[in-house]
Amino acid sequence: MSFNLYIQNPGLVAAPSEREYFYMSVHQYRQ
8 A cells, every 4th residue: 555655656755754664664565
């Protein structure tokens, strides 16, 4: 879910905190 949100909102990558949260979400999703 978070991945799709990231794709729809590429602007989030501009914020380090948001990007970190994205990677954390992906890490949990893969596990």
